[in-house]
Amino acid sequence: MTVTEAAPEAVKRAGTSVEFRGLRRSFGEVAALDGLDLAIAPGELVALLGPSGCGKTTALRVLAGLEQVDAGEVLVDGGDVTGVPANKRDMGMVFQSYSLFPNLAVRDNVAFGLRLRGVAAATRRRRAQELLELVGLDSHGHRYPHQLSGGQQQRVALARALAIEPRVLLLDEPLSALDAQVRTQLRDEIRRLQLRVGITTLFVTHDQEEALSIADRVGVMRSGRLEQCDTPAELYQRPATAFVAEFVGTMNHVPGVVAGQEVVVAGHRLTLAEPAGARDGQLVKVLLRPESVTLTAEADGQALVSDRSFRGAVTRVTATLPDGTTLLADLPSVTAADLQPGAQAAVRFAPQPVLLAEGE
Structure with a gap:
């Protein structure tokens, strides 16, 4: 039927x-x-x-x-x-x-x-x-x-x-x-x-x-x-x-610094979806979905892999940034084999506008 x-x-x-x-x-x-x-x-x-x-x-x-x-x-x-x-x-x-x-x-x-x-x-x-x-x-x-x-x-x-x-x-x-x-x-x-x-x-x-x-x-x-x-x-x-972003789906809260219409996150510059109200140099928390985060195994990478969860076609990898921030990344399982706990990983973010967490 x-x-x-x-x-x-x-x-x-x-x-x-x-x-x-x-x-x-x-x-x-x-x-x-x-x-x-x-x-x-x-x-x-x-x-x-x-x-x-x-x-x-x-x-x-x-x-x-x-x-x-x-x-x-x-x-x-x-x-x-x-x-x-x-x-x-x-x-x-x-x-x-x-x-x-x-x-x-x-x-x-x-x-x-x-x-x-x-x-x-x-x-x-x-x-x-x-x-x-x-x-x-x-x-x-x-x-x-x-x-x-x-x-x-x-x-x-x-x-x-x-x-x-x-x-x-x-x-x-x-x-x-x-x-x-x-x-x-x-x-x-x-x-x-x-x-x-x-x-x-x-x-x-x-x-x-x-x-x-x-x-x-x-x-x-x-x-x-x-x-x-x-x-x-x-x-x-x-x-x-930001409320909708956090209520629907999973979000990372990653520290960043406002720079004009952008925000610098872990050395990467991302466009602000809502720049109004954020001043230059302001410390903020940036909202990033796990699928917007890419981790690549590199010996001198800035993140340390702490956990991984196999979910079929996707593997969720948990990593820690130098400042102690926990980062979740949803990666294709076929590319995540090298990201075992204890491995160093380079971090990249999808080039798309981001929102700032409320009250941060």
Whole structure:
């Protein structure tokens, strides 16, 4: 089955646009949302990523109608739904906990929302079966939740959310209760289904790998605001701020000295991505990704290799600079054979603009 196959008519519908305009929501003195602006295109999957307390789950709950805002607007297909109650918003939601009814068979769990809407029994059965086929559980309709694995239960929860043909699908860390292998499989399955159905989706997660692998765009949140919302590649390769750079992926903190629009790092001059605010001669910490660092075994090299970790096609080499700074380099395994612990290595950096660490 491929993502380009036509979806069953019961679940196929055009995507819906969503927009947050200046959302503000405080809990006491804590601002969960501080002027959040975000636009989601029809059929797009946007993941919200950020540390605990950044406001990502609050934003999802606001869209669901489960949380009210202090200020701002929520638009769905251009219409203001800010004051519309949750049961009138037509949203499908999947939580971290499966929240299935233990006394109902799988087929009845999927059809539950349709029953509440007064859909005829025959139509409910047909749609439930279509959705179970969509999530690969068409032969499990007679079983009960306790007879399913965690991954299968979450598939049922996803089918139930899609059964009511929601305008928007909301996923609140739906994979965090699953083990690593199942999480990866179901992550890919969710993306396949989302593309197949064409439904606009907001996905909240604290797992950066999850967000980068599943989303059309990823929004990194901090203190109730979006630091950056971009494609996974753009977010990783061209982070807009030091916070985004450090939150997404791994970063080296390497000492440097500002020299005009450049910074000198271990004898190399690199362009500053954000020169404003840095003065000549200022001591700073430069952010460098491990894949931007190259180590070459040389007897008079300035770095000392202290560790190495084989990761298949890539080997992560840990080295120490003369000032004691630890440096991580991700190198092709075929070229890293000489970089054993105790070896001296020359250091080079990719010629690309760099960011400075905050507060350094």
